[in-house]
Amino acid sequence: xxxxxxxxxxxxxxxxxxxxxxxxxxxxxxxxxxxxxxxxxxxxxxxxxxxxxxxxxxxxxxxxxxxxxxxxxxxxxxxxxxxxxxxxxxxxxxxxxxxxxxxxxxxxxxxxxxxxxxxxxxxxxxxxxxxxxxxxxxxxxxxxxxxxxxxxxxxxxxxxxxxxxxxxxxxxxxxxxx
Amino acid sequence: xxxxxxxxxxxxxxxxxxxxxxxxxxxxxxxxxxxxxxxxxxxxxxxxxxxxxxxxxxxxxxxxxxxxxxxxxxxxxxxxxxxxxxxxxxxxxxxxxxxxxxxxxxxxxxxxxxxxxxxxxxxxxxxxxxxxxxxxxxxxxxxxxxxxxxxxxxxxxxxxxxxxxxxxxxxxxxxxxx
Numbered sequence: 303x304x305x306x307x308x309x310x311x312x313x314x315x316x317x318x319x320x321x322x323x324x325x326x327x328x329x330x331x332x333x334x335x336x337x338x339x340x341x342x343x344x345x346x347x348x349x350x351x352x353x354x355x356x357x358x359x360x361x362x363x364x365x366x367x368x369x370x371x372x373x374x375x376x377x378x379x380x381x382x383x384x385x386x387x388x389x390x391x392x393x394x395x396x397x398x399x400x401x402x403x404x405x406x407x408x409x410x411x412x413x414x415x416x417x418x419x420x421x422x423x424x425x426x427x428x429x430x431x432x433x434x435x436x437x438x439x440x441x442x443x444x445x446x447x448x449x450x451x452x453x454x455x456x457x458x459x460x461x462x463x464x465x466x467x468x469x470x471x472x473x474x475x476x477x478x479x480x
Numbered sequence: 481x482x483x484x485x486x487x488x489x490x491x492x493x494x495x496x497x498x499x500x501x502x503x504x505x506x507x508x509x510x511x512x513x514x515x516x517x518x519x520x521x522x523x524x525x526x527x528x529x530x531x532x533x534x535x536x537x538x539x540x541x542x543x544x545x546x547x548x549x550x551x552x553x554x555x556x557x558x559x560x561x562x563x564x565x566x567x568x569x570x571x572x573x574x575x576x577x578x579x580x581x582x583x584x585x586x587x588x589x590x591x592x593x594x595x596x597x598x599x600x601x602x603x604x605x606x607x608x609x610x611x612x613x614x615x616x617x618x619x620x621x622x623x624x625x626x627x628x629x630x631x632x633x634x635x636x637x638x639x640x641x642x643x644x645x646x647x648x649x650x651x652x653x654x655x656x657x658x
Contacts, residue, residue, distance in 0.1 A: 313636070313653070314627035315493045326633065425619065433491070437615075439638045439653055441603065443630020449492035452621020455504065458491070460617045463641065463649045466512070471641045473649050475491070475617055 303406050305351075305413045307421050308343050309448060310470070313437060314350035317418050322359070326440055330469045338436060338466045347371060349410040351401070354380055355389070356417030374405065376420055377407040398423055422450040428477075433458060436472040481584050483529075483591045484610040485599050486521050487626060488648070491615060494623035495596050499535070504618055508647045509534060516644045525549060527588040529579070532558055534595030535569070549643060552583065554598055576601055600628040606655075614650040 310327055311317050318324050327445055350369055352360075354377040358370065367390060374394045375383070383391045394401055405413060415424050424430045433447075458475035488505055489495050496502050528547055532539075538546065545568060552572045553561070556630040561569045572579055583591060592604050602608045613626075636653035643649055 312633075313613070319633070342513060375643070425621075435491070437651070439636040439656070441627060441630060441634045441636070443603075443627075443633055449619060449621075455490075455621055456619040458617040458619070460643065460647050460649065463643055465638065465641055469638050471638065471649065471651050473615070478617070 303411050303436060304411075304431040305402070305415050305424060305429055306343075306347065306434065307415050308340070308429055308434040309416065309421070310436040310438060311448045312412070312440050312442040312445070314441045314443065315448050316442045317448050318359075318446040319442050320444045322446065324359075327438065330438065330467050332467055334410075335402060336466055338470065338472060339434075339464075342467065344369070344371060344414075347412045347414040349374060349412075350416060351376060351394075351405070351420060352412045352415075353377070353417040353420040355419065372410070374401075376401065383411075398427055398429065402429065418446050418448060421448065425449070425456065426452060430456075431477050433475040434472065435475070436466070436470050439469050481589050482609040483580070483593050483602060483607055484521075484525065484612065485593050485597070485608055486518070486612040487594065488614040488616060489626050490618050490620040490623070492619045492621065493626050494620045495626050496537075496620045497620050497622040500624060502537070504620065505616065506511065508616065508645050510645055514644055516648065517612075517642075520594070522547070522549060525590045525592040527552060527583060527590075528592040528594060529554060529572075529583070529598060530593075531555070531595040531598040533597065539565075545630060549592075550588070552579075554579065576605055576607065580607065596624050596626060599626060603627070603634065604630060604637050606634060608634075609655050611653040612650065613653070614644070617647050623647075 306326055309317060349372045351374050357375045373391045375391060380393050389422045415421055457478045459478040461474040462475055463473040487495060527550045529552050535553045551569045553569060555571055556573045558571050593599055635656045637656040639652040639654055641651040
């Protein structure tokens with residue numbers, strides 16, 4: 303079982319800008335259409351867990367639904383998902399540990415944990431096994447942060463690092479025993 | 481003329497922990513005594529500009545004074561430096577632009593800008609030309625942040641990235657025209 307974060311941030315650790323936008327993620331010239339390892343990553347996860355904010359952001363993108371794995375949206379307020387996504391997205395509520403246990407029991411062993419608040423909740427409970435962080439060469443100066451306060455430091459082990467588009471530094475970390 | 485930041489941060493962007501300590505910087509096994517490029521970097525700068533907090537932190541380290549280049553401490557409150565450092569450290573006060581102009585006029589063309597608040601002041605005025613950031617594989621969950629709010633995003637260009645001790649990702653950035 304594993305819970306993995308795969309995300310992009312600014313140099314100052316924001317995953318969206320002051321207006322909640324991620325346009326800056328797509329501002330880097332990408333003539334070869336590199337997916338920065340996203341397809342390879344998606345191939346090794348069983349399902350995606352995201353928060354309501356991230357879900358609504360993705361729904362708002364003017365692109366086809368980008369995920370070919372089941373998506374579970376953590377929300378205590380949403381009651382339904384759009385009809386077009388009914389076979390792709392399920393709502394899920396409750397305590398994080400219970401949610402993860404339930405998904406694992408359903409056979410979803412390798413989870414992609416997405417969205418600022420969701421990642422922060424998982425980190426606070428030390429439930430993140432792997433961090434894959436792509437750092438973009440911009441200091442945004444404000445926005446939605448990837449990280450938040452923790453009761454104690456969490457140590458990770460650097461597995462590898464690679465660059466994309468001569469601009470993005472993507473590093474892979476696994477949780478280390480303290 | 482150039483103003484360069486050379487600094488280490490946690491994955492969540494802290495340069496010191498909740499107690500203001502940097503012990504975690506030295507927790508990574510370093511059997512070969514790698515200096516992570518510090519000597520090479522120091523060889524190409526003319527002087528160091530740091531804030532009072534950083535100065536007092538360095539003075540508090542139980543090691544010999546680590547800098548062989550002139551150090552200028554930005555402070556409006558400090559009146560004297562310890563006798564032992566009288567020929568190594570000078571106090572300097574005033575507006576950032578005036579301070580930089582004065583140092584440049586004295587022949588200090590390439591400045592190493594150090595310390596959280598000092599770096600933040602330089603970034604707010606878009607006076608940082610180069611960022612050299614070493615990211616350590618720990619999420620501290622709180623502490624003294626490297627970055628702070630900015631009036632507008634600052635774009636940089638990735639120059640190179642390298643790893644140290646199989647643990648630290650050090651990336652070099654230069655300010656890009658927007």
